[in-house]
Amino acid sequence: PLTTVVIVGRPNVGKSTLFNRLTRSRDALVADLPGLTRDRHYGRALWEERPYLVIDTGGFEPVAKDGILREMARQTEQALDEADRVIFLTDGRSGLTPGDRTIAERLRQRGKHVTLAVNKVEGMARAVVTAEFHELGLGDPLAISSSHGEGIGDLMDEVLGGI
Numbered sequence: 001p002l003t004t005v006v007i008v009g010r011p012n013v014g015k016s017t018l019f020n021r022l023t024r025s026r027d028a029l030v031a032d033l034p035g036l037t038r039d040r041h042y043g044r045a046l047w048e049e050r051p052y053l054v055i056d057t058g059g060f061e062p063v064a065k066d067g068i069l070r071e072m073a074r075q076t077e078q079a080l081d082e083a084d085r086v087i088f089l090t091d092g093r094s095g096l097t098p099g100d101r102t103i104a105e106r107l108r109q110r111g112k113h114v115t116l117a118v119n120k121v122e123g124m125a126r127a128v129v130t131a132e133f134h135e136l137g138l139g140d141p142l143a144i145s146s147s148h149g150e151g152i153g154d155l156m157d158e159v160l161g162g163i
């Protein structure tokens with residue numbers, strides 16, 4: 001079975017943009033993987049020439065009207081069940097939000113290997129932007145820009161290193 005990486009985070013932090021960047025190779029969609037129906041939220045990617053599976057949980061989010069817990073819907077929980085590694089994506093432009101704290105708490109309860117990434121940092125002072133995210137208690141936040149392709153290699157080294 002392929003190592004599975006799940007991207008979680010609030011709506012609009014850039015999960016799909018990161019997913020697309022990781023899976024952009026021609027054959028990234030998993031239509032040809034046995035056991036998985038064609039699903040644009042599952043994609044195949046390569047890290048140091050080794051294939052792995054990425055899940056973009058954004059497509060699973062219901063149109064939430066009453067809080068972040070509804071956004072961490074049952075299917076997101078199922079995706080987390082499948083995960084060998086979790087990328088918790090946050091937004092360096094909006095800064096740390098209560099929703100981020102709620103998700104962090106949930107991830108801590110699950111006890112999975114989580115890498116905390118702060119997205120949209122292009123053109124920003126990384127140390128300054130990431131500073132407040134330390135308080136989530138999920139280790140050193142990694143500064144990335146999914147749309148500009150900055151910090152992605154370091155991120156995946158951290159996510160998949162040691163597997």
Ligand code: GDP
Nearest residue numbers: 011012013014015016017058120145146147148
């Ligand atoms: P999702 O809801 O978490 O899947 O977020 P999306 O991937 O749909 O992105 C939400 C918005 O953030 C879109 O307008 C993206 O273009 C933008 N976005 C994503 N990544 C970056 C980034 O690294 N920098 C900036 N400035 N914007 C980004």
Ligand code: MG
Nearest residue numbers: 015016058059
């Ligand atoms: Mg999305």
